[in-house]
């Protein structure tokens with residue numbers, strides 16, 4: 439897939455009577471790219487994710503343009519895009535088995551029978567490299583580790599083969615070893631399926647190990663975009679330079695050796 443997947447022009451969001459959470463954003467998301475959205479807390483990253491997903495709260499005022507040239511329509515949740523959050527516990531139902539939860543998405547979006555959906559759910563658990571997928575199908579969320587729950591959330595997010603995967607601080611609650619595993623997993627899945635990835639994080643070092651391009655947000659504004667290598671080696675914006683300088687890990691090899699561009 440090639441072309442502009444999503445185009446934002448002078449896009450802005452204001453919650454209630456507050457100040458702008460996004461202000462005059464011009465950003466093209468290229469189909470098939472892995473784009474990191476970086477910024478400190480409150481810079482507007484999650485607002486961008488919610489706006490793309492059509493999940494802004496009622497009363498939020500939106501300005502400017504958001505267009506979806508490849509799809510030709512706004513993306514349908516679960517079908518055209520999958521969403522992975524920081525806390526998978528918030529989307530997993532504690533009283534349903536893992537198999538039931540993933541199968542439900544596959545059934546709903548792909549029109550499968552329950553039997554077919556269960557088979558697809560188990561296959562998806564294999565794809566997210568869950569150990570013993572057959573056992574996990576019958577488990578409840580509280581019986582899994584945080585990293586395993588995040589694998590389940592990723593399996594559910596990709597169940598309907600979406601074109602876009604939005605990961606909003608998807609690894610922030612995990613320890614660094616599990617973080618690296620989840621990043622490697624996301625990287626592999628988006629490559630295999632040709633998905634577009636929006637990887638939202640405050641951690642520029644983590645993102646720079648595997649994405650193609652970085653977009654840096656500061657105080658509701660997009661202050662810089664560019665390929666990872668050029669942003670890291672020659673940041674055009676003082677704020678980006680400060681983010682890089684403050685990150686002690688950037689001098690060390692990337693988490694996924696060999697894929698940093």
Ligand SMILES: Nc1ncnc2c1ncn2[C@@H]1O[C@H](COP(=O)(O)OP(=O)(O)OP(=O)(O)O)[C@@H](O)[C@H]1O
Nearest residue numbers: 453456459477478479480481482483484485486495
């Ligand atoms: N539902 C809401 N109602 C009112 N203001 C909000 C709401 N959600 C976010 N904001 C405000 O919008 C601004 C941007 O928030 P946003 O959550 O997009 O930032 P962020 O970069 O994702 O931060 P974090 O990394 O802490 O999640 C902040 O000032 C925040 O307080």
